[in-house]
Amino acid sequence: xxxxxxxxxxxxxxxxxxxxxxxxxxxxxxxxxxxxxxxxxxxxxxxxxxxxxxxxxxxxxxxxxxxxxxxxxxxxxxxxxxxxxxxxxxxxxxxxxxxxxxxxxxxxxxxxxxxxxxxxxxxxxxxxxxxxxxxxxxxxxxxxxxxxxxxxxxxxxxxxxxxxxxxxxxxxxxxx
Amino acid sequence: xxxxxxxxxxxxxxxxxxxxxxxxxxxxxxxxxxxxxxxxxxxxxxxxxxxxxxxxxxxxxxxxxxxxxxxxxxxxxxxxxxxxxxxxxxxxxxxxxxxxxxxxxxxxxxxxxxxxxxxxxxxxxxxxxxxxxxxxxxxxxxxxxxxxxxxxxxxxxxxxxxxxxxxxxxxxxxxxxxxxxxxxxxxxxxxxxxxxxxxxxxxxxxxxxxxxxxxxxxxxxxxxxxxxxxxxxxxxxxxxxxxxxxxxxxxxxxxxxxxxxxxxxxxxxxxxxxxxxxxxxxxxxxxxxxxxxxxxxxxxxxxxxxxxxxxxxxxxxxxxxxxxxxxxxxxxxxxxxxxxxxxxxxxxxxxxxxx
Numbered sequence: 001x002x003x004x005x006x007x008x009x010x011x012x013x014x015x016x017x018x019x020x021x022x023x024x025x026x027x028x029x030x031x032x033x034x035x036x037x038x039x040x041x042x043x044x045x046x047x048x049x050x051x052x053x054x055x056x057x058x059x060x061x062x063x064x065x066x067x068x069x070x071x072x073x074x075x076x077x078x079x080x081x082x083x084x085x086x087x088x089x090x091x092x093x094x095x096x097x098x099x100x101x102x103x104x105x106x107x108x109x110x111x112x113x114x115x116x117x118x119x120x121x122x123x124x125x126x127x128x129x130x131x132x133x134x135x136x137x138x139x140x141x142x143x144x145x146x147x148x149x150x151x152x153x154x155x156x157x158x159x160x161x162x163x164x165x166x167x168x169x170x171x172x173x174x175x176x
Numbered sequence: 177x178x179x180x181x182x183x184x185x186x187x188x189x190x191x192x193x194x195x196x197x198x199x200x201x202x203x204x205x206x207x208x209x210x211x212x213x214x215x216x217x218x219x220x221x222x223x224x225x226x227x228x229x230x231x232x233x234x235x236x237x238x239x240x241x242x243x244x245x246x247x248x249x250x251x252x253x254x255x256x257x258x259x260x261x262x263x264x265x266x267x268x269x270x271x272x273x274x275x276x277x278x279x280x281x282x283x284x285x286x287x288x289x290x291x292x293x294x295x296x297x298x299x300x301x302x303x304x305x306x307x308x309x310x311x312x313x314x315x316x317x318x319x320x321x322x323x324x325x326x327x328x329x330x331x332x333x334x335x336x337x338x339x340x341x342x343x344x345x346x347x348x349x350x351x352x353x354x355x356x357x358x359x360x361x362x363x364x365x366x367x368x369x370x371x372x373x374x375x376x377x378x379x380x381x382x383x384x385x386x387x388x389x390x391x392x393x394x395x396x397x398x399x400x401x402x403x404x405x406x407x408x409x410x411x412x413x414x415x416x417x418x419x420x421x422x423x424x425x426x427x428x429x430x431x432x433x434x435x436x437x438x439x440x441x442x443x444x445x446x447x448x449x450x451x452x453x454x455x456x457x458x459x460x461x462x463x464x465x466x467x468x469x470x471x472x473x474x475x476x477x478x479x480x481x482x483x484x485x486x487x488x489x490x491x492x493x494x495x496x497x498x499x500x501x502x503x504x505x506x507x508x509x510x511x512x513x514x515x516x517x518x519x520x521x522x523x524x525x526x527x528x529x530x531x
Contacts, residue, residue, distance in 0.1 A: 080222035092298075094222035096215060096333040096341045109345050110338075115380075116407020119339030121350045122320070124327045169216035169331075 004031035190289030197309020211351035248284035262500030349406030362431035395467030
């Protein structure tokens with residue numbers, strides 16, 4: 001039995017574990033009230049719980065849908081978590097997906113730097129023999145399985161699926 | 177001046193200080209650099225330490241696969257000490273940023289030091305190809321072949337619209353930065369350098385000092401490179417840089433001729449011989465002063481005013497007078513003031529000059 005790490009008074013009934021590479025790297029014990037207050041868990045509101053953990057778990061992955069912002073403002077990149085503020089202050093992109101996420105801000109920037117907004121020149125698609133392209137359907141299946149595993153709170157399975165997905169995106173195939 | 181024929185200190189110049197190639201009296205070296213990133217890994221601003229290590233191992237393993245057009249050997253920069261990393265920076269094989277980074281990172285280098293692939297710099301890969309003199313076409317072709325081989329081994333991040341996707345939007349598109357290192361004492365001494373720099377900037381070329389911080393160019397060494405990587409293809413970039421640099425080389429030659437004619441000649445000769453005098457006699461030489469003197473000497477040698485010296489000697493001196501090479505050569509860690517003394521002594525040995 002453990003006390004809630006947030007209020008230190010109530011008995012913790014919820015454990016939030018950080019998973020990395022299939023191993024637990026950290027955990028947080030919370031009581032239901034604190035969990036609700038912190039927005040990490042609400043009774044009968046598992047989707048929010050899942051979405052947050054999913055985002056955390058998917059850090060660095062592309063192709064995962066993130067709910068559109070309520071305010072309609074530009075959201076953080078779903079691929080790497082880079083926020084619009086970070087992009088503006090660093091002037092750097094965080095992953096290939098940022099090119100879509102920050103597209104509206106990027107185009108005028110590219111115009112200023114290069115006096116152009118589109119590429120002319122070589123592309124891997126036009127180079128001799130190509131590496132096998134990632135199997136898009138396989139990727140979609142993996143992503144769905146991953147989301148389901150997170151929703152079902154099967155974290156070890158989710159971590160394994162995440163690693164498989166990463167490898168698949170690199171065209172390596174799943175580990176046996 | 178008496179010139180001793182002592183055994184010169186051990187020295188390998190690498191591709192970039194060979195002193196050969198077209199226009200080598202002014203153009204020291206040409207470099208093609210391609211910025212590339214891999215799909216499935218976050219770019220450096222969002223990269224986690226464990227991902228950096230995974231990416232590094234992944235790339236190094238792929239570079240070992242057979243069929244690469246270049247034979248490169250990987251160096252994990254965590255396994256070499258700070259001094260060796262400084263030496264690699266001074267040899268232009270890695271950037272200062274890569275050397276100082278705390279993440280898993282490294283470089284794959286060929287034995288001639290004409291190819292260096294940095295891993296986990298600002299972009300996952302920075303493919304560099306060097307050739308002595310002005311050789312934009314040759315370095316581009318070699319870089320293209322190498323890029324083809326890497327594209328077959330590694331899942332590059334790209335899009336039809338933006339080309340190769342890079343961490344910084346200044347490299348997006350071709351990811352190609354073509355640079356030529358130039359020695360321009362004529363333009364500096366005649367105070368035409370600002371005009372030359374402005375002309376270059378008007379056609380979207382960047383001009384920076386090769387040594388020293390910011391805009392100050394120590395030793396009259398400059399680096400001219402394309403700024404635009406998007407909206408122009410590699411052939412256009414290559415031809416833009418080649419034409420612009422050829423014009424600068426021509427300009428430098430004309431100015432040098434003027435500096436060696438009529439009344440200007442005595443002033444020029446005075447400056448060159450004073451530099452030689454300093455190198456022969458000085459007991460303390462900062463790297464800044466050494467670069468200035470060596471620049472004047474190089475000018476003298478190129479214009480056949482100092483028959484006892486060869487460009488190879490100057491190049492060797494340029495490299496060995498830098499802190500990393502100096503300390504590696506003397507095999508001891510030196511404080512800056514100790515370095516300045518050893519530098520004065522070493523340069524006399526390297527150049528074979530004695531009072």
